[in-house]
Amino acid sequence: MNLTLFLLALFDGIAYAALVFIVAVGLTLIFGVMRILNVAHGSLYAMGAYLTASLTTFIVSAGLPPIFAFPCMLVSAVLIGAVIGGPLEWLLLRRIYHKPEVLQLLVTFAIFMILEDVQRLVWGTQPIFQSTALQLLGNVRVFSVNYTVYQLILLPIVAVVLLLGLRFFLRRTVAGKVILATTEDREAAQAIGIDADKVFLLTFIVGAGLAGLGGALASPTTSILPGIGADMIVLSFAVVATAGLGQIEGAALTALMIGLGRSFAVYVWPETQVLVPYVIMVAVLLVRPEGLFGSPSARKI
Amino acid sequence: MSIRIIIPIILLALLALVPFATPGLQVLLTLALAKGIAVMGITVLLRSGQVSFGHALYFAIAAYGGAFTLMLLPGADLVVVLLLGIIAAALSGVIVGLFVTRYRFIFFAMLNLAFSMIFWSILEKFYHYTGGADGMRLPRPTVLWMELERGAYELVMFYLALVLALGLGWFSMRWLESPSGQLFRTLKTNETRLQYLGMSPQRVMLTGYVLSAFLCGVGGIIMGLVQGVVTPEYAFWVRSGEMVFIAVLGGAGSVPGALVGAAIYEIVRTYASAFAGDIWQMVLGIFLLVIILFAPGGIAGIYNGLMDRAAGKKEEGE
């Protein structure tokens, strides 16, 4: 493998990692605060993608300038977070926090199944492709290989901004600090008067919005069709477990490892590509049983 | 004899009569029993407070073990196929278990998921040996070295599944009450205490884990033999999720609940797909939500509740 190929693999890996991070960080956040592994995350991702594609198509057909495709993504993400995520937490999840974790997980599994069919009823079964945003930014040529600016430059920038933004939000703002405190120790947080209900609602809306944003950002690059949500869930789960509970920096690092591992696999040994996320997860947990950035929890005697 | 015990006995008698009374349900119930046995494996694990999202692994290993047995030893008998398939599952349970029993909660769940997905990818990748996504056939084996027609074979499989479900269900319940089962359940209530007793939680966990792998294996091989085919889908995470789903539906931790849950699940799913057409997933999802929100104890919880009420009324009357 010469240097050119090495760099090409690096670029592909980073572009892919950016998208994985954007989707998985929402799941990590929700898991960190609420200790719920939200299976419906995949559905929210898919719906974000569908919604963006529909809005963009509407805008293009209405004769508005294609640049509006970008605001459409944000609008979709906010809609997914507020209109779907909010009520889900408020109407369903809130009723089950006192129940065993398995039940909480299964509730999200049930929501996932319902939303899968809702998507099909709303958007049908034919694949949808809406790449206005991607085409708008054009291509960039590196070592006689064309890359889309959207994937090579925009997505990594969004991922980095998101990472820094979330760090700032969690460490420097009151709402963020409250969320972080709840992540660290729920009981202690409640003891000092933090309204856990509000924190959970806010977290879930943000997390769901991030899932929607992931879908929105992925939508110009790929066909949107039934089943895309399910594939994303398993990948995001692997990221969450490898990262350590609720660790967004861990999620970023894991996403990068998975992205690079996958692209180098395609260059060196394509057959192993599918195994990459799982092998990374098993390897990391073998060395660090609490995940990359996780710390051993206090033992209750 | 209390009504609490009479009802299951009546149900069992009815079940044993199914092939003669409603032959249309026979195969459906055989599959439900096979799944039920596998779900008992999840139920056993749930008693230690752990959930696995990858137990379809053992389900698939047993079925593929059976398929390979039939391919390499053409004309192998049902007994041989069953034994080899189950042994394969239990052995893999030991190997994977040695690794994953160090972990708890999400890490435990996810590692199991990872192993099942790795196995799934291998099945898809090595398609020259495993038939890839199309899977492998399990041609009808002889039963005690007798050639059987489809009808007779399916009848045998129904009763075999029924006997195994009852036998293994009874065994699992006895095991959970045995000293080693009690230690296993301590993992849920207080693992640290176990360590203070000088026990290795990992070893305690391993016994239960292997039992659960074994049960999933029994379910898998029966499923494969009845279906006549095994595909990588047997190892896919959705199937593991389905098993957990049924375990909760039946009543988390209740062994008989696993069997009843599997039967109800299979019937709802089949009829939802027959009558609700392309929205069967939604029907199933709503069904699950209703159970969790309004009857979190599952079928077993509902049943016990009803029985308690009946017993209470009787006492009042007396």
Place this chain on the structure above:
Amino acid sequence: MKKLLMATATCALMPLAALAQDKPETLKVGVTAFLTGPASVFGVPAKDAAEIMAEDINANGGIQGVPLELTFIDEGAGAEVLTTEYRRMVENGADAMLASISSGNCKTIAPLAEDLKVINIMWDCGTQKIFEAEKYNYVFRSQAHAGTEMLATVAYLLKVAPDFKTIAVVNQDYAWGRDSWDIFSAALKALRPDVEVVGEFFPKFGSPDFSTEISRLQALQPDIILSTSWGGDLDTFVQQASQRGLTNTSTFVLPLAESSLERLGSSLPSGHIIGARGDHYWNHPERRDDADFQAFMAKFEAKTSAKAIYPVFHMSQGLAALQAAYDKAAEANSGNWPTEDQVIAAFEGLEFQGLGRPVSLRSDHQGIEAQLLGMSVQGGDLPFATLENIMIFDGAELTAPVGEESVAWVSSLKPGWVDTLTVDIYEN
């Protein structure tokens, strides 16, 4: 009004029905198709088409005077539900079954149909292995298999681009993607041993992103890129490749892209090779002027507002096979309603015609179906690519003889074989 007419027609047929005692009230046929999941891109149009066709058949008096009653089973619900439903339907008296789209399901159902003693027409699945491995009495196939389809693709490629030097493949990682490449590469090795395979990629089924493969392909610069992918995978791959200019530097060979033409719109540029798993094309050059073809296409477009794709044609062939077999069996039975055994006997050497050229069944129950390929061209009146330089191959010359295994037979071909083929060429 329509109902009234139907009722009148039924009344008029009543006395006839009373004469022929065995005639059932309806001919119950079960159809398996993906109504959910990624392959519903095939299943849903096929179901729509089947409903139109059944309506047409019944409006013309049904099959030998018996109306056709279709029931659909969702293949997307998983193998257990599929086989359970299949059994239930057969045990409730289904007269024949059409199954299925997935090759895996065909492999599961073929032995099951044999056990249940029900006529099963494999109407869409691609695997060539079923009749090569086993002999069936009750199972028939109303279309070609992967062997025929891939060989036709190789033949077309060698006819239009005889001088290419390098090829790469990007197929879905499941049985179809692997099997089709096995046959294609075996044929290429036999017919053009000098061609170099520079890359083999099998991204996972349903992969949302082919960026890495595309970068790799741009660095490799093969003359030809083959992809037997379909549905969302194919759409994504072609869109991403065309966006990054890969479609300008390599010629794509896409044996299933006929089913994606409309969705791909302007993303698929001119000059790439498009196949259709048989002679299936909404603008079939030999059939487009026929009244029945036009009438059906008009109805289909009115119902679905999309052009018909190959599963629609396959469905038409499946139903045509069933109708032809009953007609032939009834004729042999001096006009009376035939028994199941008589219908099975009628399938032997049966010839029938759906929306494409006539199809015939061989002694091993394999259908012999013509193959159509063409070159994509943009810039017509439609907002998506159509086909030009269309070639229709005779199916018999491309299918491994009875009892021979496809990959082995294909490997035994000699360079120059392509020039011996019967082919009809149409400009568009």
